[in-house]
Amino acid sequence: MTFFTGFLIGVVSLIPGISGGTILVLTKKYNEITNAITNYRQKENIQILFFLILGIILGCITFARIIEFCFYFFPNGTMIVFSSFILFNIPKFVHEEISKPKWPYIILGGTLILILSFLATDVDKVVLDYPTINLPFLFYFTICGAIDGFFTILPGISGSMIMMLLGPYFLYKSFLANLSFSTAYFALPLICYFLGDILGFFLGSKFSLYFIKYHQSFFFNTILGMICASSILLLPMPLFTIEEISQYLLFGIIGFIFYKAFQKFI
DSSP, X not given: OHHHHHHHHHHHTTSTTOOHHHHHHHTTOHHHHHHHXXXXXXXXXXXXXXXXXXXXXXXXXXXXXXXXXHHHHOHHHHHHHHHHHHHHHHHHHHHXXXXXXXXXXXXXXXXXXXXXXXXXXXXXXXXXXXXXXXXXXXXXXXXXXXXXXXXXXXXXXXXHXXXXXXSTHHHHHHHHHXXXXXXXXXXXXXXXXXXXXXXXXXXXXHHHHHHHHHOHHHHHHHHHHHHHHHHHHTOOSOOOSHHHHHHHHHHHHHHHHHHHHHHTTO
């Protein structure tokens, strides 16, 4: 189950707007994984983290090209599927994590995501010219991975969205999608990025565990606002035509099927 959870995190880490931390919450693995990260020296936690990291890496590599394909041929449909998947999971999150909704915190979380969405630009950017891979670039890419990992482990906040705001998201996804024997040198910046991710996971886990321990109501209500806003903002178009309505219904059903299949694994 830990491997499968890591695999899902690897997949959604490529989708702006969906948080790996949200996947951990939905799979009821958040406390277990964050505790394993912060207490990584314990033998049982080493095993947990090994399967988690292995799943993340394989999820990223396996789905990089698939996601590129989906976004190229079905950009709106792909976003609807992922948005509906998150929306269908919201009632379960509220039932299990929130005893009493606190609207000021929920509105605060939604507002934070809304601000980030206004800042995000160039979502269709395609990388054609790759930078020179040298030590300064590898250091820069490691730092980017750490920032991505920090926000990825926080439920409700998308690390890939933050990376889109800062710039390296498209380059990272392009490295993954085009990794092959002829471009084996792409593995070097990707390794640095993954190492940065691990550091970011550790720091983000410390941060989230503090708020869960001392400010749990504030933390989860704010996260709820972030999840709701993220899922809505992923929806790509208004409902003006029969074709658009049909597309929402079709891909919404696919998202529901994805949600039901996902529930069988948790």
